[in-house]
Amino acid sequence: GAVVSQHPSRVICKSGTSVKIECRSLDFQATTMFWYRQFPKKSLMLMATSNEGSKATYEQGVEKDKFLINHASLTLSTLTVTSAHPEDSSFYICSARADSGSRLEQYFGPGTRLTVT
Amino acid sequence: QKEVEQNSGPLSVPEGAIASLNCTYSDRVSQSFFWYRQYSGKSPELIMSIYSNGDKEDGRFTAQLNKASQYVSLLIRDSQPSDSATYLCAVNRQAGTALIFGKGTTLSVSS
Numbered sequence: 001g002a003v004v005s006q007h008p009s010r011v012i013c014k015s016g017t018s019v020k021i022e023c024r025s026l027d028f029q030a031t032t033m034f035w036y037r038q039f040p041k042k043s044l045m046l047m048a049t050s051n052e053g054s055k056a057t058y059e060q061g062v063e064k065d066k067f068l069i070n071h072a073s074l075t076l077s078t079l080t081v082t083s084a085h086p087e088d089s090s091f092y093i094c095s096a097r098a099d100s101g102s103r104l105e106q107y108f109g110p111g112t113r114l115t116v117t
Numbered sequence: 118q119k120e121v122e123q124n125s126g127p128l129s130v131p132e133g134a135i136a137s138l139n140c141t142y143s144d145r146v147s148q149s150f151f152w153y154r155q156y157s158g159k160s161p162e163l164i165m166s167i168y169s170n171g172d173k174e175d176g177r178f179t180a181q182l183n184k185a186s187q188y189v190s191l192l193i194r195d196s197q198p199s200d201s202a203t204y205l206c207a208v209n210r211q212a213g214t215a216l217i218f219g220k221g222t223t224l225s226v227s228s
Contacts (some may be wrong), residue, residue: 034216041221043220044205044218049215071179104209108153110159110160111160
């Protein structure tokens with residue numbers, strides 16, 4: 001299967017600081033990438049859809065000014081959590097969709113565990 | 118009605134048995150269907166995709182799709198303790214949109 005990397009895998013930051021998470025598709029091009037968050041023992045929550053070269057589409061209730069998404073190339077999308085607070089502590093996971101005709105497989109990165117102290 | 122529904126489980130099966138995981142979806146125009154496996158503390162891993170009615174087999178896994186009944190299932194033959202995980206059903210309504218995930222079914226395979 002296709003490989004998606006995410007960096008960092010784990011980050012601890014102080015309240016009020018910003019954290020940037022990178023998501024890369026390593027062996028395929030991805031016009032569309034997705035950002036999710038997941039709390040312990042809870043289901044995935046889609047935060048936003050990131051399209052290369054255009055503004056991200058945010059899900060209802062997700063603050064676009066707090067969660068900045070940039071999709072600068074066909075292999076890289078970044079999520080910046082600005083002015084992080086303890087309630088932002090979560091498991092953030094990106095995914096990338098392989099653009100291959102009608103096939104729509106979506107591959108996940110390994111995730112970034114964010115802890116805000 | 119939730120868009121993608123799964124029984125949360127846990128579903129417990131003995132080692133070597135067949136595990137059957139089920140999923141229903143509400144939107145008839147859904148086109149693509151996926152099964153992901155998620156181990157605790159890890160991200161989801163794609164294990165099967167299915168696009169047309171019928172069965173699709175890959176090793177010990179078989180996905181079954183019935184669009185008329187809006188039902189998709191995953192069978193795991195010869196279940197192993199390493200199959201113990203949460204299995205997520207995902208549906209894509211149309212190209213360009215995000216997957217819609219069910220809440221997942223927790224499978225426990227005992228040795």
